[in-house]
Amino acid sequence: MSSEHVLDKVSNQINRIIPANAGVTAIEFEGPEVAIYSKNISVLIDSEGLLSQIARTIRKRVVIRSDPAVRLPIDKVLEKLKKILHDKVIIGDIEFDKNMGEVIIYVDKPNKLTRKQDDMINTITKETLWRPKFFRIPPIKSNVIKSVRNVLFSDSAARKEALLRIGKMVHRETLLEEPIIRITSLGGYLEVGRTATLVQTGDANILVDCGVSVGSSQASKMLPRFDLPEFELLNLDAVVISHSHLDHCGFLPFLFKYGYEGPVFVTDPTLNLMTMLQIDYLDIAEKEGKLVPYSKNDIRKSTLHAITIKYGEVTDIAPGVKLTFHNAGHILGSGIVHLHIGNGKHNLAFAHDFKFANSRLLDRAVHKFPRLETIVMEATYGNPQDMTPKRQDSEDQIAMLIKKALARKGKVLIPVLAVGRAQELQLVIEHLIRTKQIPEVPVYVDGMVKEATAITTNHPEFLSRQLRELIFEKNHNPFLASFWHEISVKEEREQLLEGEPCIIMATSGMLVGGPSVYYFNKLAEDEKNMIIFVSYQGKGTLGRKVEEGTESIIVKNEQNKSVELVVNMEVHRISGFTGHSDRGELMEFAKRLSPRPKKFLIMHGEMSKCETLAKSIGKSVKRESLAPPIGTTTRLY
Amino acid sequence: MSSEHVLDKVSNQINRIIPANAGVTAIEFEGPEVAIYSKNISVLIDSEGLLSQIARTIRKRVVIRSDPAVRLPIDKVLEKLKKILHDKVIIGDIEFDKNMGEVIIYVDKPNKLTRKQDDMINTITKETLWRPKFFRIPPIKSNVIKSVRNVLFSDSAARKEALLRIGKMVHRETLLEEPIIRITSLGGYLEVGRTATLVQTGDANILVDCGVSVGSSQASKMLPRFDLPEFELLNLDAVVISHSHLDHCGFLPFLFKYGYEGPVFVTDPTLNLMTMLQIDYLDIAEKEGKLVPYSKNDIRKSTLHAITIKYGEVTDIAPGVKLTFHNAGHILGSGIVHLHIGNGKHNLAFAHDFKFANSRLLDRAVHKFPRLETIVMEATYGNPQDMTPKRQDSEDQIAMLIKKALARKGKVLIPVLAVGRAQELQLVIEHLIRTKQIPEVPVYVDGMVKEATAITTNHPEFLSRQLRELIFEKNHNPFLASFWHEISVKEEREQLLEGEPCIIMATSGMLVGGPSVYYFNKLAEDEKNMIIFVSYQGKGTLGRKVEEGTESIIVKNEQNKSVELVVNMEVHRISGFTGHSDRGELMEFAKRLSPRPKKFLIMHGEMSKCETLAKSIGKSVKRESLAPPIGTTTRLY
Ligand SMILES: [Zn+2]
Ligand SMILES: [Zn+2]
Incomplete structure (x- = not known):
């Protein structure tokens, strides 16, 4: 049945229920919802239970609007x-x-x-x-949110057109009585990067994540394997994005460049953060003369087709497929993607990146679902030796280190990734200062992390219960403490370097470009200073060299001349702040998943980690547990 | 590179080697071969080693023909x-x-x-x-062979056109340096029937077998799942048919009905037998008013596109894919399909139906291959209890039974499937008579089995070594013994029923239609007679009822009136003549496969048998061993 027929049917059902004096002038599919336009909207609002009766009858979400004329x-x-x-x-x-x-x-x-x-x-x-x-x-203004809302609201004719188109796609009726439900691994299996999985039901084709391997330049390694015969861009019905890291959404605008015009289902924070990261990705690619796979206009098109949904909200996303996001505990807005397919025939969840432990920023990932037959889950820390130190130990350690450096009048540099760990570290530092475990000194924030923090403060409803309590009940927002200082221009940087002991958080996290490199060059030679790495340092990066204890390096000075820099500053690494589950948390999550799925598919990790974790889980939970390579299609139903 | 470019390159290479006085007038791709037309063919024939030099240089098979003008x-x-x-x-x-x-x-x-x-x-x-x-x-004339040859030779303009088209398909150059080699189960997995597997390399799409589930009427169960998104009929480069049973080739003409125009690779006996069985399938479907999925003209088109190859012959069948058939020991012309893909990147064999034991008709299936990484194999008798009696015991038993019935002046009815077991039984009976283990009585052959036997006698080079020796060295063809009598018309049937003790072999094997039902009705009530079942009796068939010992049944008499028939004849079942490997032979084959493959995919059996066998093989050979459902795509490379 085409969506026109479905709309006819739904309209008939609505008109039978709705009072004539409501003056209904139009009924339309707008994205996943049904919009009712009325000349006398009070009638609809005042009739006790009318809207929920309509929603129950047509089994779709309903919004009411008044007719433009009135x-x-x-x-x-x-x-x-x-x-x-x-x-x-x-x-x-x-x-x-x-x-x-x-x-x-x-x-x-x-x-x-x-x-x-x-x-x-x-x-x-x-x-x-x-x-x-x-x-x-917003407590802190965010340029990204402003530009995203600009696309959604100011350009509203295009947005309305997109929503009507998406409405037709979502509300097409299913045709098959006996669907074959399958998933195909297109990227991010036995590897980290370019995560993408195709879910096919015969009635609908859904892409879950559309990542890019930022480190790769070869097309066959950089983007998901869209050349596999199952994948047909123009037959795609919906895209779901689990979270905003580029290895999960970096290739999304590419789909729009090549003609995709369907919906993108995300949480609100993910929409904002991914827009920020995609724009940054393009900027860097252009600056470095690398392949630029799409344009800013394609990012705009993705935004125009975004449908944002809250955690726990069940939404029709394609014929016969319902989506629910559950908190993944990984970064702001990150979701475990739960798909309910074919009227309950199969329930499938993607726990792509998740943290099965509370952090200051986020609550632990959800592990209970109404129904669940298959889980796809990450293995970033899948080896038995991949255990991270206890949270409290890491906080004690960073407190001790910062105190030590400040006591000798040194400055502390913490290179951070913009999204995720940076905000967590801010909360840790704010806590340490507030509870007087370290002295109150200025803490400078520089680079894209500022914008990410601004976005974070715009979405308090996605933060941990503890943090929400602090903000809403105790009226204390840690991100607004007086010691935070945003740095944007060269003069401010020079000034702070000449000033008193302080803490500096700056991107990038691996000392490859961004203000963190500037600060490192200025601070490295003074043995009073300290650098603390809190995230993984990739092979061949400056961060890795410093972490491994190199004594001197060649850098470009401000006149762009190569000079030798002797690394005298104290160097440390703390691994307890990761947004990924460590091996223990992965195993715990697999064991405690409720209901226990029949099938575990392990991915998002180096080959050996995926295979080891799959084996361990299989043994422990006594269910089928596999680590498939890219290009595998698994029959689920 | 298109095939035109490849042909240019090959032509240049040939012209550089070949003497000018050969008067070459054309070089063409004809199917998998390169045809050289010459005005002075003696030059080519007399130049010692010239043709093999050409074949080595262009790495393709070469045929020479003289120009039509001379x-x-x-x-x-x-x-x-x-x-x-x-x-x-x-x-x-x-x-x-x-x-x-x-x-x-x-x-x-x-x-x-x-x-x-x-x-x-x-x-x-x-x-x-x-x-x-x-x-x-032919020692016995075969109408099927005549009509197949008629298509191939008399209609030679169409055949030439097909060969040129196939030549272009086969000789297209490969494009991908890093192919992803995958197979998708389309039918015959966790079940018996509609066997079909799609092999995809990025450069080529190959269908191995294209069967029909004769018992089903629902399209989603009857034909391979061609609705899966990997399968694109018009992107298919080649079809390979392992053997002529309808569950492996019954849907082949359907591909041509819907526009396939590529090659079908088969052995010579398979081409003849499958044509016979497909025509019979259509005739029965028409007669019973069932769905007729294609026409006789589509069977003709399959034949027109058939490329027959011998056991052991290595043939290019698509860009980057070489095929070799190896004896499967299952029925006449049955092959283990060995694919050598991507210049050695992966070697894959399909042991669909095979017998890993010698029979009188055929040698044991091949288990040694030059290279082998993945094997797909059957599980018809995959359960531990699926052990068939020893061959010699079965022969002793049938001898004893026949002797007993004949001694009391009874007639022995053996219902048989037309292709496979029937010819084996003929050899057994001939041996028993020749070695005087049973008395020489007339043995009547009725139904399609006659034609199958005729085809068998046309392909002695595919028979067992022992049988070939008998025919070629000792000049004794068991199928031509004097006690064989073919029965075709009603008068002959009536006559033999009134005559002396005898043996009757007739189709169908399960007493569903065909002359075996006629004979059963006539012989059942007399307790002197005997019926011996030698093959599986499907649920709900008359054969199954009789086998299970029903005392009376209702049948239609010659006036089409329902009458009761009391089953007084002696009923026996002998299971030792199967053309499938029993559980022991399956395990033995898996263990002795050389080289030992890395991956075993088990199919062609009921779900529990596939799963049990997969587990047992995995444990025994310590390699990955799976029983995937239909709709699974497995990455091989
Ligand atoms: Zn992530
Ligand atoms: Zn067979």
Whole structure:
């Protein structure tokens, strides 16, 4: 059945339920939802239980909007909003999305307005005939979020067109009674990088993740194996992105470059962070003269087709396929991708990158699912010896080291990856200062990590329970502490280097480009200073050389002349802050998964780690456990 | 590189080697071979080692033909042939294939003419400027062989066109340096029926077997899963058929119905037997009002695209893929399909149906290969309890039973499948009579088994060493013994039923249609008679009911009225004549395979048998051993 037929059927069902005086003027599929346009929206809002009755009947999510002809003029709306909201929240910017009939209102505490039964949403809808959406006034401004919202709201004709197109794709009826459900490994199996898995049901083709191997330049190693015969770009129905690291989303815009026009399902933070990282990827590729596989306009197209969903929200994403994101504990917005296929015929989850332990930033990954037959899971730390130190030991160690360096009037440089560990380290340092385990000194943040932190502060609802309590109940936001200083220009950098003892967090994490290299060059020769690595240092990087204890290196000075730099600063490495599960956590997750899946597919790790972990899990949980190579198609049902 | 470029390159290489006075007028790809047309073919034939030098240089098989303009007129050729051959062999029919410049000569002993270094072939080619092909004068005439040869030779313009098209497909150059070699199970995995496996290398797509599940009527169970996304009919480069049973070739003509125009690689007996069985399949489907998935014209098209190759002959079948058939010991012409892919990157063999033990008809399956990394093998008798009695015990038992029935003046009915066991049983009975273990009585053969036996006698070079010795050295052909009688018409049937004690072999093997049902109805009520089942009786068949000891059944009499038939005849079942390996032989084959493959894929058996056998082999040979379901794609390289 085509989506037109489905829409006819749904419209008939709705019209049978809905009172005539609601004045329904249109019913449309907008993305995964059904939008009902009405001339008298109060009728819909006031009829107790009407909307949930409709949703139950048509088995789809419903939104109501008033017909454009009856909406209040914008100046009147602004007046009304002030009157309704001024004693409840602080109001920031207000934007109008004319196509969708939505008014986007930035307030200090959006939760306050949506918490009790959509009260304010209904009140404003009735009074203005515009549908309100509440967003948080960002505590730190994010340029990325601004540009993403710009694509979604200002360019709303294109957005509406995309949503209608996606609506038709999602709501096509299934045809097959006996689907064959299969997954094909396109990338990130027996390796780390270019993660991509194709899920095929006969009725729908879904791509889970679309990563790039940033280190590779050869096409056959850099991008997922889209040349395999199962993959047909133009037959793709949906893309799901687990999280924003480039090895999971770096190739997404490429799909749009080559004609994909379907939905991209993500969480809100993932949408923002991945846009940031994709733009950065292009910038670096251009600067280094490397292959630039797509353009910024393709990133814009991805954003235009993004459908953001919350943790725990069940969403139709393609005929016969429902998606739920569950917290993965890896980075902000990271999700375990749970697919419910063919009316319960098979339940499949991708725990691509996950941390099965609490961190300061995020709660431990979810391990209980309503149903689960197959799990695909990572093996980054899959070897028995891949055990990371205890969290508390790592915090004690970094406290001791920082104290030592500061005591001798040194400066501490912590090179960080922009997304994930950087924010975790910020929380650790804030905690150490607040609890007086280390002295309060200025902590400078430089490079893309600033933007990532800004985005983090925009999505507090995705943070750990402990951190949310701190922010919402105790009104203490660690990212806003007074000792944080953002550094952007050369003069600030020079100034801080001449100043007092301090801590500097800067990208990149491996000392390959970015301000961390600048600081390293300036700080390396003074033995009072200290560098602390908190993440893996890739082979051949400057970070790896320093970590391994090189005594001197050749660097370019500011006049671009090669000079010798003697490394006198103290060098340390702390491994306990990783966002990946270590071997113990991987095994624990596999054992405690509930319900216990029938099949474990192990990937996202070096070959030997995948194979070792698959074997160990197989033995331990007594279920089929495999580490398939790229190009394997596994029948699930 | 397209095949045109390859042909240019090959032509240049040939022209550089070949003497100018050979008068080469054309060089063409004809199927897997390179055909050189010359005005002075004697030059090519007389230049010692020239042809093998060419073959070595271009690394392809070469045939030489004389240019049509210089060939001798047909009447002159006939004169010459008689002169050259009359004292060497008995000459039968002679046919001319004008397009190919070939003269097909039926003689009593073709081996005599081809054995010593192609002597007669060269002599006749030089004298007549036609290229001779020698075929055996069939000891028993076969209508099927006649009609197959009719397609291949009389319709030679279409055949030549097909060969040129196939030549272009086979000789396309490979493009990929790093192919991903994968196989996808389309049918016959965890089940018996519709066997089909897709082999994909990136450069080539090859289908190994294309069977039908004769018992099913539902399309999703009856035909291979051609709806899987890997399978693209129009991208198929070659089809290989392991043997002629319908569960391995019954759906082949369907491919041609839907536009396939590529080659079908088979052995000579398989081509003849499969044509017979496909026609019979259509006839029965039509008669029973079942789905008729293709027409006789589609069978004709398959034949037109058939390339027959001998056991042990290495043939290019697609870019980067070489095929060799090895004796499988299962039925006449059955092959283990060995594929050598990507210049040695991977070697893969399909032991679909095979018998790892000598029978009277055939030698034991081959278990040594030049190279082998993956084996796909059957599990029809995969359970530990699936042990068949010893061969000698079965022969003793059938001798004893036949003797007993004949002694009391009874008639013995042996229902048989047309191809395989029937011919084996004929050899057993002939042996028992010849060695006087049972009395010499008339043995009547009725139904399609007659044609299958005729085809068998046309291909003595595919028979067991012992049998070939008997036929060629001792000049004794067991199929021509005087006690054999073919039965075709009703009068003959009535006559034999009224006559003396005898043995009757008739199709079908399960008493579902065919003359065996007629004989059963006539013989069942007399307790002097005996029925001996030698093959598996499917659930719900009349054969199964009788085997299980039913006392009476309702049958239609000749006036089509239902009457009760009391089964008084003696009922026996002997299982030792199967053409499949029993459990012991399967394990023995797996252990003795040389070289030992890295991967075993077990299929062609009920689910539990495949899984049990896979486990046992894995434990025993310490290699990966899996029983994948349909729809699995396994990466081999
Ligand atoms: Zn990640
Ligand atoms: Zn067979």
